[in-house]
Amino acid sequence: MNGEANVMARAPRRADRTVGTGEAAAVLAEGLYGVLSTVGPDGLPYGVPLSYIVRDDAVYFHCATVGRKLEHLDARPEVSFCVVGKVRTLPRQFATEYESVIVAGRASRVDGEEKRQALVGILEKxxxxxxxxxxxxxxxxxxxxxxVRIDIEAISGKARR
Structure with a gap:
């Protein structure tokens, strides 16, 4: 992980809600599901929810051996992955308490022992x-x-608690 680099390479609009790298990493590790965002060979975006684990500064997920997700990753391995942690609506205040994290990185397929360890990690979670x-x-x-392993190149988190 490259520390507190902003995933979108620009300052957040609500800098007062920015959380540190450690807190963002904790939200990422504790999340149950995330949304993987890719861009395909045709230039069209695609976002898909999936289950995952975090291990050694990387996000791992599993999928079928063919499909749109892999076509996109083969064409353009640069991805964004977003997780929303705890959420509580505040109806009287027209607001929401939340925590979220976005990572940017490069995705690649893994095999052998790394693949097995990732699958066991998914089972454990x-x-x-x-x-x-x-x-x-x-x-x-x-x-x-x-x-698939996403090597985390940047991570940013926000929270309103």
Whole structure:
């Protein structure tokens, strides 16, 4: 991670809501789902929600072996990934308490032990009480799943609490 570099390379409009790199990284690690944003070979944007893990300054997710997401990543590996953490609406104030983080980075497919470790990490995050069954499932499906790593190049976070 390159520290507190602003993902969009410009100052945030509400700088008073900016959180530090450590807090942004915590929101990212604790989130359940994020939205991956890509640009395809045709120049059209695409955003897709997905489950993920964070490990070693990278975001990992899994997907099928073919599809629009991979076509976009093959054409342009530069991505944005956004996670919204805790949210609470404040109806009387016409406002919302929230925390969010955006990362920018480059995506690439991984294989071998790195792929296996990422899949085990996903199991640990989303199905910790079913590890034995999950590892059998992974062994059977290992060759028909793709794992992608996003190397985090920039991270920024905002919060209103």
């Amino acid at each position: 989303y199905s910790p009480e079913f590890m034995s069954e999950g590892e059998k499932y992974l062994a059977a499906k290992f060759d028909v799943v793709t794992v």
